[in-house]
Amino acid sequence: MDKPLIGIIGNILIDQGGMFPGYERAYVNNDYVISVVKAGGIPVILPVISDDNTIKSQVEKVDGIIISGGFDINPLFYGEEPTEKQGFTFNERDEYDMKIVKYSSQLKKPILGICRGIQVINVAFGGTLYQDTSFAKGSYIKHMQNSKPDLPSHTVEIIKDSMLYNIIGESAITNSFHHQSVKDVAPGFKISAMAKDGIIEAIESEKEDFILGVQWHPEMLTARGDTQMLKIFENLILYSKKK
Numbered sequence: 001m002d003k004p005l006i007g008i009i010g011n012i013l014i015d016q017g018g019m020f021p022g023y024e025r026a027y028v029n030n031d032y033v034i035s036v037v038k039a040g041g042i043p044v045i046l047p048v049i050s051d052d053n054t055i056k057s058q059v060e061k062v063d064g065i066i067i068s069g070g071f072d073i074n075p076l077f078y079g080e081e082p083t084e085k086q087g088f089t090f091n092e093r094d095e096y097d098m099k100i101v102k103y104s105s106q107l108k109k110p111i112l113g114i115c116r117g118i119q120v121i122n123v124a125f126g127g128t129l130y131q132d133t134s135f136a137k138g139s140y141i142k143h144m145q146n147s148k149p150d151l152p153s154h155t156v157e158i159i160k161d162s163m164l165y166n167i168i169g170e171s172a173i174t175n176s177f178h179h180q181s182v183k184d185v186a187p188g189f190k191i192s193a194m195a196k197d198g199i200i201e202a203i204e205s206e207k208e209d210f211i212l213g214v215q216w217h218p219e220m221l222t223a224r225g226d227t228q229m230l231k232i233f234e235n236l237i238l239y240s241k242k243k
Contacts, residue, residue: 004063004240006041008032009100009117011070012048012093028068031149031223032114036066038222039233041240048096055096059103064110064210064240067097067117069217072180078128085132087179098124110210110239112232115178118213122203127186132179133199141197143176149220151175156201156216162192163204164212167231174201174216181215210239 008028015023026047036043046058059065072087074094082089101124104111113121119129133139145153152173158165172193182200185191193202193214205211218229 003040003042004237005044005061006036006064006066006236006240007044007046007058007062008036008066009068009097010045010047011068012090029219031217031219032066032068035219035222035230035233036237038230039237041233041237046100048093050092050096052099055099056103059100059107059109062109064236065100065104065112066236067100067111067113067120067213069115069117069177071116072131073116073119073123073129075129075131078123080128080131083131083135085134085179094120101125105208105211108208110236111212112210112236113213114219115215115217118182118203118215119180121211121213122182122186122189125186125188127182127189128184130181130183133181136181136183136197136199139197139199141176141195141199143181143195143199144179145176149175149177149217150224150226152221155196156193157196158193158202159191162190162202163210163235164192164202164214167235168228172228174218175220176216178215209242210236212236 010026010028013025013027033043071090074089097120130136156172156174189203192204201215203213218232221229
């Protein structure tokens with residue numbers, strides 16, 4: 001069977017200086033690309049656009065989707081007003097990601113959400129977010145680590161009755177680069193991993209074969225040789241081959 005095409009959702013980089021201040025560039029961190037190749041897929045970067053028909057065509061032409069990290073989601077998308085701890089938002093990316101999830105779900109395409117991606121999945125299906133982990137009762141772990149991207153910094157405990165448990169086992173030491181997290185889990189989803197302070201670290205669909213969101217960055221670890229995290233991408237590839 002041919003290798004599946006995996007669409008990696010791109011981001012928009014806004015130049016802060018140089019010759020073209022304010023200029024917007026389409027990009028994605030290369031670790032996503034490396035991880036898809038290592039797992040046996042063909043990576044395709046999908047740029048942020050606004051035309052509905054073209055977005056649907058993007059989804060139709062790939063076999064699986066990775067929703068990459070990026071800016072905070074505008075809290076108006078989940079019915080809240082922004083607090084002082086809400087970070088930078090970019091509505092074009094939010095709207096695009098929500099449509100990608102909608103069409104991917106309709107077309108039964110596997111979805112892997114990473115960092116912002118788990119939050120996008122949760123909001124797209126009706127869940128909410130903590131605008132900062134400090135708002136979550138009992139939160140004490142440093143979730144925005146100050147260290148190298150591939151340095152695992154805290155423990156994640158995997159729920160036994162979950163797809164993620166079958167993929168990577170009962171626990172993992174993960175890296176962590178987020179200040180927001182899942183609050184109310186979307187209908188039709190369940191928690192599949194948590195940090196020891198109660199912050200939700202992974203969710204998965206109870207209805208679809210493969211819609212999985214993780215709060216850490218497995219691509220940063222996979223690209224640097226982590227075989228446990230590679231299994232997440234290998235399972236995305238496996239499910240994408242079935243479509």
